[in-house]
Amino acid sequence: MNMDSFTQKLESPKGSRAAWIVLGVLVAIIFGLNLSSVGFWEPWEASEFLVAEEYATRGPAEPSTNPAAPSYNAVVPTLEGEPVGRSLLKVWLMSLGAGSGEVKVGALELKTRAGFALALWVLVMVNFAWVRKRFSTRAGLISGLVFATFPVIFIASHNLATEVLFVVTTSLAFMAWFEFVYAQEKRAQWLGLFTAAMTLVFLDQRLFGVLLVLVILGVHALTEAISEGKIQKRRLIEASASIGLSAVAFAWAWGSGDLAEMKDVFIPHRGQIVSVLIPLLLSLGLFWAARDSRPGQAFWSRGWVGLLALTAVIFGVGWTYGAANPTLLQNGEVFGKIPVLTFFLEHEIFGTSLVSKHMTFDLWVRQIGFAIVPWVGIVPLGLAYLGRATRLDADDVKAERTAAKRLVLVWAAFSAVLMIFGSIYSHYFFPGFLALAIGVGVMFADDEFWDELRQKPLALYAMGFFAVAAVMMVGKDLERFPARFVEVYTVLQDKLDLEEDFSFGRAMKVLKYAMMATLVVYFFGLLSWAGITLRRAPGAIQWLKRGPKGWFVSIRDGIKNLSQGSDSESERPFEARSAQKEAFRAEDGLIPRVAGIVESQKGFVFILLGLALVTTLVYQTKFIPDLTNHLSQRGVFETYQESAEADAKLYRYDVADRESSVYLQDLETIANAAEFRQKFASPERLFAVIPRDNLAKINQDIRRQTKQNLVVLDARSSRLLLVSNQLEDGEKDHNYVAESIIEDESVIQNPLLVDADGQKVHPKFDGQLEMLGVSYDRPAGKDGHPVYKWGETAVIDYYFRVLNRVPGNQKIFVHVDTPGNRINGDHYPNDGWFPTNLWLPGDVVRSRHHLKIENYSTPGIYNLNFGFFVGSNRMKVTPRAAHDGQNRVTAGKIRVEAL
Structure with missing residues (x-):
């Protein structure tokens, strides 16, 4: 069965049911694989779990004699009795499995995380149904698998510290709202789902989550109004004016010194109040501006029911919270923060976090890039496709499909923009990941789009260059800074305490280059190019045999034909080459058939999904367990x-x-x-x-x-x-400390002795340390010195007998010198975990040093000039014959060679 036949059958009722089953099973495996086998990452997941456990096991709050003292009730999570700013939805969901009392490894993790995994699984299946209805079965299947293989999603299903429920609740709200507006039947059910989703959004992220959804829906309504041409410019001007005047009015009231009564009440809390009212005015103004368009009109005529229901929930939760945490008064005036507003707006991030120090757009971009590996090169293309498709499809008879594309585009773009605002109140998690996946799925299911690109290969090449560059850049960052990959799962923590040599291992590099090779083969038609080039090889050899005279004649004839023009060469060179590749892929033979599969859009997607699933499996079975060993x-x-x-x-x-x-x-x-x-x-x-x-x-x-x-x-x-x-x-x-205390001195390969008054003695440092010798991780070469090449790491062991206690933590300097060049090897003994002031007299201590041989170092013999120092003071070396006058001991020699 060829790929075209397969995709046709996929769109049939039977094929759709098979796709639903395959997607459901694969996603269940991805989300459930490590639920019980991976430990809680601490302190991040531990903090969330302990809050949920306390919520599940605590009794009723004891009455306080101080009416202003904070307390707790059903909507107030606590940790050690103190209220904390956690997601109510997350706490309620975790508390279902957290109140077991006894720590049972495996069962505890499974019960606590199962709700998150199930919520994500339901979202994938609802997304499949929605995308299938609005686009195609293929688009739904691809988008579901892309979403499930985002590391941020499948790791978040196993990690309580992330705000992945934000993705679930907002995504359900957007899809339910679209169906409520455009569906021809069952609109009451869609309104109910929208209301339920918005309520869950509020319970998870409180007012910020509600405002984010309302603003994005308002922007979408406005784009529909403009695109459909059903709104007059005057109304847009009026809406903009009303929003602007409202903002000015609030700013004036905020800073006015004449409104004494308002100043006394509001000015201490103006930031919180304006943070609620200005976005609310913006979203309502956008709805008002678009009220004559179909989305706006439908929402105003029926959607107010859902908003009223949501308002009732907000009011109820706020009233309940306020009952446990009354407004603090001093001399009849409000002071501090208004507890209910703080609860509505803020989202506590615990620990020393990058979020609280600097929240910049480039940080978001980098974190989103890490979060969507291995799709980082494809997702931006999906967003670009949505922008292009919504423009080109403006006159499409399938207006609802066009409107859905606009919604997905606005959903993805404004989620990123609004998170900058949310970071002010410590909301940091990007909620638009499903929109990114939908963009990829819809793009790859659009056969006409790819057929058009085949005819315009320059655009295809540009897409390929961008995709490969994105994979290279993000992949390089992950290789250089692997710990940064988990920032989003550890609340952007400053310090993770991972080993310095912690890395993804060779498997991740292989997967990166496999992804790059797949992109190059598809976007540039690499196999077809290779086949055509090999076919032309005999002709090229014959051309070379013609000699200089023949070369001159053929070049002259080519220039003549080019200047006069030719009907056979009327196509542009890139388009002509693209046509040649298409013809090659249609031929019989092994290479044409393979090229016809891997360079076809459908085969390309199949390979990408396979690589993504393999990458996910590597993360789940290797990287995540290894990382858990450090963080749990x-x-x-x-x-x-x-x-x-x-x-x-x-x-x-x-x-x-x-x-x-x-x-x-x-x-x-x-x-x-x-x-x-x-x-x-x-x-x-x-x-x-x-x-x-x-x-x-x-x-x-x-x-x-x-x-x-x-x-x-x-x-x-x-x-x-x-x-x-x-x-x-x-x-x-x-x-590992005991491993550095040596019992058998025979392990010292190269004893270090100097002449002093006719005797062989070891160099001494301040009479406290005696340097016994050096060992290397490879045998000596022909000249008696171990050989290291550029880019390699030399593992060198230095051995000392402790004569007396060493005051202070001495640092080691190693000047690896050859005439004209130095490799600096300054370091703390044993990477700092066994400092010199903790060495005991009488022990023989090994200090291991990993010396990186820098590329382009001058080849030759290098002296290891060794010593101890603190600040500007070096330990004094005796006897005089043991050092060079600068308290540097030549501990050994190595040979450095080029590649």
């Missing part, structure tokens, strides 16, 4: 459960009380170092969680007293470690 305490808790006997307790030591964790709640705290040493020395097995950053300090304290190291049973988390005093059979010690 589940691994710590699971290892404790596997290793501990039934009655063994788990303690926390040196862990701040504010360190929230779903898995490590209500642990008994070890009060001080003396108690920890006592439990460590006990014959009973100790299990405790400690901060990762404090391992060296705690290990030093234990080693000083017992000459033993802590046993680290689990070191996967970026924040906490699971430690013990015993190591059982089958268990592995992950104490």
Whole structure:
């Protein structure tokens, strides 16, 4: 069956049912694959879960003697008894599975996240039905799979910290409103769905969510009025004037010093009030301006019912919240923030966040680009298609399809613009992801559009250049800054505590280049070009054999024909080449047949969807679990459960009380170092969680007293470690500090000795450290030195015997020198996690250094000139023969070679 026959059958009733089943099953697998197997990312998901758990298990609020003190009720989420600005919809949904009381790994994650996954699955299926009705089955299937393979969507179905419910509620509202306006039947049901969706929007994002939907619908109504030519310029001018005058009036009242009574009441809160009223006036004004167009007229004649119902919900929630959090008064005047307005407008973002520091449009663009990998090169083309299609289809008899395209375009564009406003009140999540996916689906289902592009190959080439460039740029950013990919899932946190060498691995690079190759093959007809070129190879060889005289004659004849013109060459060169490629793809043979598939629009989409599904599978099975090991305490808790006997307790030591964790709640705290040493020395097995950053300090304290190291049973988390005093059979010690304390000095490959008064001695630094030697990660070359090429990383181990305690955290300088060039290797010992002031006298310590050999370094022998320093002060080296007069020891030599 060829692709054309397949797509025709897809549009039949039977094909549509098959597409519905395939889409439903695939999306269910994508959204449900890791629901129970991936741990909560902490503190982000932990914070959300703990709020929901407290909401599900708390009792009625106790009456307060202070009427101005904040309290809680059914619409007020709390954390440790204090009201917090969380999404009511999210809290209610999570609380259905959060009140279990006991931490059961797997079941807890599944119950808490299932509501999010189900909501996204329902949205995909509703989108399929809507896009199929308004466009085609193929468009619905493609858009659903594109949406489900956006990382921001399938990761958000497994992550409680994102605001993915915002995408679900607003998307349902837009589709329901469009059907309410344009459908010929069941309009009451669509109005009910619109009202329900808008209510959910409010419960999720409160007034900002409602204003966002109303403004976008208002803009769409205005575009329809202008496009259909059913509105007079005078009314647009009147609407603009009314909106402008209203804004001026509010600005004047805001800043006027004459309105004393208004000033006393409003000026302390003018930002909050204007933030509500100005967007509301804007959206209502746009509706009023478009009231004679079909969308505006339909909304005003019947849609007010839905708005009244929504208003009743807003009023009820506001009244209930106000009952628990009364307006604060001082001397008869309002002070501070008005609690109800704050609740309506703000959305709390916890932790030190990039959002609270700088919210810029380029940050949104970058985050949206990361969020839609691997579709980052295709989505902008879909938006451009929508803009072009809505313009070219203005006279299309299928006006409703054109109106739907305009809605999707406005939906995507204004969602981005309005989020800038929303960031003022900490609403940061882009809600228009489904619109981006619909644009891609509708574009790829438009056969006439692609047939036209085939005849205009320059436009096709331009699209290809843009798509490949977008994939290259975003892919490069992800390779350079892999941690930035998860900002949107960790509330744009500043510090993720990931390892410095954390990366996506080779698989993601392979997928990136596979995507680029697919784009090049399709947009530039690479296979057809290769086939035509190979076919012409014998003729080219014969042309070369003609020699200079023959070349001159053929070039002269070609210029003559070009100047005189020829009927056979009347086409433009690009169009002529495009026609040749089309003819080649229609031929028999392996290469033409393969080209006919991969360079066809339908085959191209099939390959893109396959790559997207493979990328999603790699994320789900490799990247997300690896990332979870760093960002979740589940691994710590699971290892404790596997290793501990039934009655063994788990303690926390040196862990701040504010360190929230779903898995490590209500642990008994070890009060001080003396108690920890006592439990460590006990014959009973100790299990405790400690901060990762404090391992060296705690290990030093234990080693000083017992000459033993802590046993680290689990070191996967970026924040906490699971430690013990015993190591059982089958268990592995992950104490990376202990690995740097050497018991066998024979591992030192290159001992470092200098002559001093006829004796061989090791260099000493301030009489505190004795440098024993150096080891490399590769054997010596022919000249006795290890060889490294440009771009490689040399792993160098330096060994020291600790003679006396080192005051302060010394930094290492390594001047890797050859005549005319230096590679700077300054670093803290062992990347900073085992500082010199925690080295114990008598120990032999290894400090591992990863030295990157810079490209274009001068080839040759390099000296490793080594020393310690703090600020401008270097540790003094003895004896004099051990250094160069600047307290630099030549620790070894390496050879650097070009590629």
